[in-house]
Amino acid sequence: MTASLNARDITLAYGDTRIISNLSLAVPDKSFTIIIGPNACGKSTLLRGFARLLRPSTGTVLLDGADLHSLKPKEAARKLGLLPQSSIAPDGITVADLVGRGRFPHQNALRTWSRDDERAVAEAMDATGTTELSSRLVDELSGGQRQRVWVAMALAQRTGHLLLDEPTTFLDIAHQIDLMELFADLHREGTTLVAVLHDLNHAARYATHLVAMRDGAIVAQGDPRDVITEQLVEAVYDLPCRVITDPVSGTPLVLPLGRRAK
C-alpha cells in the first residue's frame, strides 16, 4: 500500500489548546478513506491539517514526499482539493461561475479561461447533475442542489486527492445516497477521497479504509468489516449496539440499543 498523503506525528492546536497530539495517518492511494468519531473529537481539525488550513505545530503532512505546508499554495491546490464544511456563495453568483472558481489554481493572469477550464467545468457539472442549473443563481437553489454545486466546484479543480468535511449533513436520505454514490464513482475513477462522516452505516458501506477517532486520537483503522464491531462502537461513542451484516451491501450495519433494549 502506498500513501502519497500522510501525516507524520502531527500536533494540531488552536492557540494553546491542543486538539490532536502526535497523530500519524497514512491515507492509502486511491482509497475512499472515511473518518468517524463523536462530535468534537477532532475530525474536522485533522482534515484542516491535511487541507493546509491549520499548520501542525509539530510533525509534517507529506504529499508526494514533500511537506504540504511548504508547497506553493497554488501548486498544492492543483493536487489536493477540499469541500469545506461551510463556504460562502457570493451574492448574485451563478452556478457556472461558482463551479468555474474551482479552476483558479490552474489559471494565471493571461490564461483566465482556457479550453481545459471549460472542459473541466462542463464535466464537473455533468457528473454532479448540475448542468441544467448552470445559469441559475446559487442563492435560489435548494440545499441539496447547492451542495452538488459546491461538489462540482471541487471536482472542477481536478485534484488527485479530495477532502470532504461532512458533505451529506443537512441533506435528506435520498440526496445523501445520491452524493455518496457520486463520491463512490469518483473513487472508482481514481480519486483518493478522505471524508468525515457521521452516519456509521454509510461509512461502513462506502469506505475502503475506515478511521475511528476519539479524543483527538485514532482508535482503530482498516477495512470497515474489521473496524466496525460492537466493542469498537461502544468504545468510541459510549453507545451499546448490535452489529449485523447489511443485507444490501454485505457491510456491517450498526443498530444502536436504546435504553429499553438493554
Next chain:
Amino acid sequence: MSIDERSVESTVESTVESTVDFGRRHWRIDTARVSTLIPVRSVLVCAALVVVIIVAGLASMTIGAYDVNFAAVLGAVFDPSSDPDVRQVVLEWRLPRVLFAVLCGAALALAGGIFQSLTRNPLGSPDIIGFGVGAQFGVTLMMIVFELNTYMFKAIGALVGGLFTALLVYALANSKTMSSFRLIIVGIGVSAGLGSLTSWILISVSLEKAMMAATWGAGSIASLGFDQLLPAAIVFAVVLVGSLPLNRTLPVLEMGDDAATALGISPGRTRLAAMVFGVALVALVTAAAGPISFIALAAPQISQRLTRSNTPMGTAPVMLTGAALVVVSDAVAQLVGVPVGVVTVSVGGLYLAWLLAAQYARRA
C-alpha cells in the same frame, strides 16, 4: 503536450458537451499564450462609460469665466492650429482638472471595490470604515503641524494616516476576517473620532492656515494643474499595476478563507496586499484633492449592477464608473460653483440612505 495526452483529451471531449452556459454572452480570446472570456455586457458598459467620460469632460471644459463653446473646446483639443489663447485656457487650465477628475474617480472607485470585496459588504468602503478620514487626518497633520505642503509629503501623510487608521479599526474590531458588521460599526466610530480631531487641529491654528486646509478639506480639484497631476498619476499607475492581481484573487477570497485556501490563495497575504493597495489609492487622491466622499461607496455597486457581475471587484468597469461619476459631479460642481466634494457628498448621502434602507429591509 504529448501525442497520447492529446488523444485522451479528445476522447474526453467527444463524450461531454464542452460549452458551459454562463447565462450571458462572451467573447473568447484563445491564443497560445492568452485565453480568456470577456463578457460582452462588460465591454459595452465600459465603452458607454468612456463615451460619458469624454463627452462630460469636454462639456465641463466649456464652463468657466472665459467663454469657450463646445466646438471651440473640440478644436482646442484636436486641432493644433486653432486659436492659441483658447488652447491655453482649455489645455493648460481646464484639461488638468478633467484629467484629475478621471484619476480621482478611478482610484477611489477601485479602492471601494477592493474594500467592499474584502468586507463582503456594500457598506465596507473606505469612506465608511474610516480610512478616508484617517488619510485626511494624516494630510492635515502634514500641512498644518509640520508645514510640509508638497504632493509627496501630503501623499505620505495620507498613506500613513490611512494605514494607521486601518490598523486601529482592525485592532478595535478584533476581527480576523474583515467580514464582520462590527468592523463597519467600529470604522464609523473611528471616523467620527478622527474627524473631530482634525477639526480640533484646524481651530487651534492660525486663521490663514486653517483656511488653506479648509479649502483642501472640502475636496476640490479646481485649482490643480499638471504639476500636481504628474506625481499623482505616477503613483496611481504604480499602485494600479500592483493591485491588478487582486482582480482575480479577491473574488475567490469572497468565498471564505477555507475555500480560498483550498483553491491556492493565502488569505492573510491577500488581505494585507488588498488593504495596503486600497489605502494607497485613497491616500493618493486625498493628498491631491482632499476628501471626495461616496465615490468609493457608490461606484463599485453601480458598476456591479451595470455589468451584472457577482463581485464589486472588477478593475476596468469599476474604475470607469468612478471616473464618470467624478467628471460629471465636477461639471455640476462648476455650474453650481461649489467644490466637487460637496456634490459627491450630497448625491452620495442620498445613495447611502437608500443603501442602508435596502440593507435594513433585507435583514428584517
